[in-house]
Amino acid sequence: MSGLASVLGDTSSVVLVAGFAYAAVRDLESREVSDRLWQLLGGIGVTLGAVGYVGAGTLPLVLWVVVGAFALEHLLPWDDALGERHAGKAVAIELAAYAAVIVVVVVAADRWGIGAAAVPVGVIAALASVLLARVLFELGVLYGGADAKALIVVGVLVPVFATPLLLAPAVEAPLMRVLPFAVTVLTNAALLSIAVPVAIALRNVTRGEFTPARGFTMYTMDVDDLPHRFVWVRDRDLGEDTLEHDADTSEEDVRRRTEVAERLRAQGVRRVWVSPQLPFLVLMLAGTVVGFLAGNLLLDLFSAV
Numbered sequence: 001m002s003g004l005a006s007v008l009g010d011t012s013s014v015v016l017v018a019g020f021a022y023a024a025v026r027d028l029e030s031r032e033v034s035d036r037l038w039q040l041l042g043g044i045g046v047t048l049g050a051v052g053y054v055g056a057g058t059l060p061l062v063l064w065v066v067v068g069a070f071a072l073e074h075l076l077p078w079d080d081a082l083g084e085r086h087a088g089k090a091v092a093i094e095l096a097a098y099a100a101v102i103v104v105v106v107v108a109a110d111r112w113g114i115g116a117a118a119v120p121v122g123v124i125a126a127l128a129s130v131l132l133a134r135v136l137f138e139l140g141v142l143y144g145g146a147d148a149k150a151l152i153v154v155g156v157l158v159p160v161f162a163t164p165l166l167l168a169p170a171v172e173a174p175l176m177r178v179l180p181f182a183v184t185v186l187t188n189a190a191l192l193s194i195a196v197p198v199a200i201a202l203r204n205v206t207r208g209e210f211t212p213a214r215g216f217t218m219y220t221m222d223v224d225d226l227p228h229r230f231v232w233v234r235d236r237d238l239g240e241d242t243l244e245h246d247a248d249t250s251e252e253d254v255r256r257r258t259e260v261a262e263r264l265r266a267q268g269v270r271r272v273w274v275s276p277q278l279p280f281l282v283l284m285l286a287g288t289v290v291g292f293l294a295g296n297l298l299l300d301l302f303s304a305v
Contacts, residue, residue, distance in 0.1 A: 004051075004052070004055075005052055008048050008049075008051060008052045009158075011048060012044075012045060012048050012049075012157045012158050013157075013158055013161075013292060015041065015044055015045075015048075015157060016041070016045075016153070016154065016157045016158055016288060017285070017288060017289065017292075019037060019040075019041040019153070020150070020281065020284060020285040020288055021285060022037065023037060023146070023150065023281045023285070024279065024281050024282040024284075024285040026281075027146070027279040027280070027281040027282055028279050028282060030250050031230055031250050031253070031277060031279065032146075032249070032250050033146045033281065035075065035077070035149070038075045038146070038149040038150065038152075038153055039072070039075045039076060041153045041157060042071060042072050042075045042152065042153050042156055042157075043072065044157070045068075045071075045153065045156030045157035045158075046064075046065075046068035046069070046071065046072060046156050048157070049064050049068060049122070049126075049156060049159075050064055050065060050068065053120070056116055056117060056120065057117050059108065059112060059117070059118065059119070060116070060117065060118070060119070060120045060123065063104070063105065063108060063119060063120070063123045064120070064122070064123050064126075066101060066104060066105075067101060067105065067123050067126050067127045067130075068126070068156055070097060070098075070101045070127070070130060071126060071129075071130050071152050071155060071156045072156075073094070073097060074130065074133075074134070074148075074149065074152050075149055075152065075153075079093075079094075101127065102127070102131075105119065105123065105124065105127055109124070121159075121160055121177070121178050122159040122160055123159075124178075125155065125159035125160045125178070125179075125180040125181070125182075126155045126156055126159045126180075127155075128155070128180045128182075129151060129152060129154060129155025129156075129159065129180045129181075129182035129183075130152050130155055132151065132180070132182060132183065132186075133148040133149070133151035133152045133155070133182070134148065136148065136151075136186075142280075143280065144280070146281065147280050147281065147284070150281060150284055151182050151185070151186060151284075152182075154181055154182040154185050154288070155180060155181075155182045158181045159180060159181060160176075160177065160178065160179065160180065160181055161176070161181045161184070161291060161292065161295075162176045162177045163176070164176075164291070164292065164293060164294050164295035165292055165293050166293045166294055167293065167294040167295060167300060172295060172296070172299045172300070172303055175299065176295060176296070176299075179296065181291060183296070184287070184291040184295065184296040185284055185287045185288050185291055186284075186287065187287075187296060187297065187298045188286070188287030188288075188290045188291050188296065188297050188298075189280065189283040189284045189286065189287035190283075190287075191297050191298065192283055192286050192287060192290070192297075193278070193280075193283050196276070196278060197216040197217060198216075200215070200216055200217065200218070200219055200276075201215050201216050203219055204219055207219075207220075214273060217275050218234050218273045218274060218275045219273070219274065219275075220271045220272065220273055220274070221271065221272060221273075221274045222270065222271055223261050223264045223265055223269055223270055223271065223272055224261065224265075226257045226258070226260060226261040226264075226272070226274075227254055227257050227258040227261055229257075229274075230253075230276065230277040230279075231257070231274035231275060231276055231277060232274060232275050232276075232277060233257070233260050233272055233273075233274055234273050234274055234275045235272045235273040235274075253277075
């Protein structure tokens with residue numbers, strides 16, 4: 001790796017961790033992160049990437065700018081200018097952008113091949129990260145828009161991270177050179193999230209409240225604490241399930257939990273079963289740091305067996 005590429009790579013990695021650290025704090029405090037953060041991080045990523053591709057030739061630079069602009073489109077509220085009356089036009093424009101960018105990259109790869117002076121792996125990885133984020137968001141796997149935008153930001157800041165700093169099994173090396181780092185962040189976060197049901201189960205066991213049906217996903221809470229905790233009320237025995245009526249904003253969520261608390265207190269209920277609203281950006285931060293240090297945990301596990 002050249003000196004400039006090394007500096008740009010280190011800068012992008014530091015920016016990603018710092019940005020995710022701030023996002024994780026905001027996620028813990030309010031479960032909301034301003035779009036301005038993602039716009040800032042995305043803009044830095046596209047700019048640093050463009051600087052890195054300047055010396056690679058016209059084709060890599062142009063393709064990076066195209067894919068970078070496509071990624072930023074997901075972080076900017078450009079469709080607000082069209083208004084709700086023209087929502088269909090916004091969908092059509094976005095679909096056209098998806099088709100155009102994918103065709104451009106595929107045709108370029110077919111004609112000039114894949115490589116540093118042709119279609120860089122980083123360009124393909126960034127595009128794949130955007131597509132992955134959109135698909136997972138539409139499927140409901142990524143629960144919030146911030147999680148999907150965070151994954152897009154990973155794609156433009158660190159498209160590929162081939163060599164973990166501490167653990168780098170040789171068997172993984174060829175795959176890590178082409179695997180989008182966004183995939184590593186996501187799979188690491190998913191594996192680390194296994195600690196959550198384990199912690200919930202331990203809490204329930206120590207309180208003598210563990211049951212097979214609820215023990216790994218829910219726990220009881222004082223009704224008076226509901227307005228102050230990021231949880232979903234999941235007590236079907238009482239006819240309450242706020243997850244079925246999810247709020248669009250944190251303020252609406254607090255108001256809904258406050259209403260539920262008042263209703264339960266009026267019924268004489270003191271404790272209720274809840275499930276936590278996981279701050280997934282905290283897990284993504286952890287998945288990012290682990291990715292830089294040890295690579296893809298799933299591949300690490302496969303390499304160890």
